[in-house]
Amino acid sequence: MVFPESAGVSVDGQPTDAQLCHMCEGAVQNHSAVWRFCLSEGRIEGRCCFQDEEENILGLDLSNCSLSHVEDLQEASAAVIVDLSSNPVSNMSDFIFQGFNHLSYLILPIKLDCPGGNTSWDRVDINHDTRFCEGQRNACNLTGQISLDCPENSVCMPYGPGFFQCSCAQNFHGYKCLREGNFPMLEVMATLGGSTVVVSLLLWITQRRKIKGT
Structure with missing residues (x-):
């Protein structure tokens, strides 16, 4: 060197x-x-x-x-x-x-x-x-077989000596990159927010019943 x-x-x-x-x-x-x-x-x-x-x-x-x-x-x-x-x-x-x-x-x-x-x-x-x-060396280029380990709609990316990782190709996401289109961030956040409100409301009602029962 x-x-x-x-x-x-x-x-x-x-x-x-x-x-x-x-x-x-x-x-x-x-x-x-x-x-x-x-x-x-x-x-x-x-x-x-x-x-x-x-x-x-x-x-x-x-x-x-x-x-x-x-x-x-x-x-x-x-x-x-x-x-x-x-x-x-x-x-x-x-x-x-x-x-x-x-x-x-x-x-x-x-x-x-x-x-x-x-x-x-x-x-x-x-x-x-x-x-x-x-x-x-780029692990993805070491052999033509390595890229086959990545699922469809994904690309092989180097991740250190001897390592690689599979990243979803553009416009694909989710489990094994099977979902196409932009990640539905608003829908996911809305669902999580709604679930949180429902759970909080149920807990509040349960707590109120316990207070009245005493």
Whole structure:
């Protein structure tokens, strides 16, 4: 992986709500892959980098953090690069990266496989004790069979390495996208509102009867 070398990075002392950025002491490791990526993005806080004033984490460096397990990285679901190398992690679920549609570079301890398998990435390299997963592939394009798993009137959408989801095509909605036309929001709200009024009225009548009975 080659990232631009420059001096245009700033370290921001303003705290954010992203707890992942402060899971480890210190900031993004100097001269690491995430550090080089962050140079072009503008703002570093803790172990994360952000683009200007945006709140989405674009780069996450949790390398050398003594992590024995990784359970939840959803705060970084918009990340382009994630580094988990140099940690004693031996097992990790692929579901951790579900929804990471923009993830292009993932650096892992050698004991971990690239999520979704090697076929979910353009390139997989090993260097000493580190595994590099580069170029996430669109799961909908991996095989012509995957699109058949989506019901009629829906389209396959990528949802992270090895994952996809089915979204209703335009003008279709409901269970298995079988209903055509705009979603009847007014009718649904009117029905819910009417039901609420009826239930409230019945409860009020019941309560009044109890009061009179006493």
